Amino acid sequence: MAGSATQKSTGLKRTASAASSGRSNGGSRANRYPWFALCVDNHGHEGSLWVGKVYQVSKPEPGDAPHDLRVIDEEGEDYLYPVERFVRVDLPPRARKAVQSNRIQA
Numbered sequence: 001m002a003g004s005a006t007q008k009s010t011g012l013k014r015t016a017s018a019a020s021s022g023r024s025n026g027g028s029r030a031n032r033y034p035w036f037a038l039c040v041d042n043h044g045h046e047g048s049l050w051v052g053k054v055y056q057v058s059k060p061e062p063g064d065a066p067h068d069l070r071v072i073d074e075e076g077e078d079y080l081y082p083v084e085r086f087v088r089v090d091l092p093p094r095a096r097k098a099v100q101s102n103r104i105q106a
Contacts, residue, residue, distance in 0.1 A: 033059040034056045034059075035056075036054050036057065036099060037055055037086035037087060037088050038053070038086060039053050039055060040085060040086065045073075045085075047074065048075060049073055050074065054099050055071045055072060056072045056100060057069050057070065057071055057086075058071070064080060065080070067083050069081055071086070
């Protein structure tokens with residue numbers, strides 16, 4: 001019970017909000033890199049992105065626009081793409097490792 005009281009004082013409200021949506025960009029997890037995103041639109045970038053594939057998102061560099069994501073694409077390079085082309089996904093550790101190793105082999 002004391003543990004839950006401690007949680008309340010550190011921001012249970014934000015955590016409860018995140019839990020209600022199922023997926024969240026809130027909290028400290030949003031700032032951890034790399035994270036992963038599913039491509040939902042590759043229009044104009046058919047050779048670099050595949051719809052339905054999960055890509056690794058890298059930390060933005062100074063000067064990157066907030067509406068862009070730095071994604072490791074099919075060419076193995078980090079490149080800026082509009083954020084609306086992707087949906088953030090949470091992957092279990094085994095899946096994260098598989099996506100990362102697939103990128104290295106490409």
